[in-house]
């Protein structure tokens with residue numbers, strides 16, 4: 001069975017990956033996302049799973065940075081999964097109940113750094129007196145809460161973490177939007193056989209030549225006149241020189257098509273550097 005590195009166990013990454021890949025894989029849990037990248041890169045696992053983008057927050061920049069700067073792992077698939085955030089902790093100690101705010105006794109909330117933006121309304125209303133502390137995963141927050149057994153410290157995480165660590169669910173589904181989706185990437189050195197998808201995507205990084213006015217316009221027009229659809233374009237610092245950027249571009253379509261390789265050739269011809277991060281199937285959410 002193929003081995004898949006995930007941030008886990010009992011995380012949103014695990015929920016999303018089991019839903020997508022099923023049980024014909026061996027899941028190997030790592031505490032840090034850097035360990036997920038490194039395990040996949042070193043061959044300890046065949047594949048790795050990276051949460052890359054959320055409906056509300058956009059890209060998880062730290063993870064994009066790893067993909068671009070630290071490893072050379074092609075993207076093999078992407079899928080979307082709905083995320084239900086839950087407040088997990090212990091009930092109010094006796095004498096600490098507050099009519100106006102049932103969670104007013106909570107002083108600290110532990111979770112993954114992408115979480116507060118996804119439950120900002122709930123946190124503002126009920127947890128404004130609590131300090132947020134970032135931990136390596138939502139499950140790690142629940143694990144710490146279970147070890148402290150202190151009602152003033154709570155976590156935000158998955159229902160499965162509440163069950164597995166034996167910490168009560170205080171409030172279900174506290175995310176701002178019911179359709180709170182996260183996009184996950186499957187990365188790996190070798191292609192894996194996956195279910196067919198109607199949608200293929202290609203992700204490229206483009207570095208513009210210096211001193212070439214209008215270079216970005218030229219890049220975009222290489223796609224535009226071929227009627228190639230871009231689903232995302234983001235500029236990011238190259239990290240080599242202040243003020244220099246590359247563009248992270250998601251393209252609807254496959255490198256097997258005639259048009260896309262010719263668009264890339266045209267971009268290279270004007271002096272841009274192009275790195276292909278992957279050409280892969282994309283899956284919408286189906287339950």
Ligand SMILES: O=C(O)C(=O)Cc1ccccc1
Nearest residue numbers: 011012013051112137138182
């Ligand atoms: O910490 C987790 O549970 C993760 O898998 C990372 C994450 C956190 C919040 C939304 C999606 C993924």
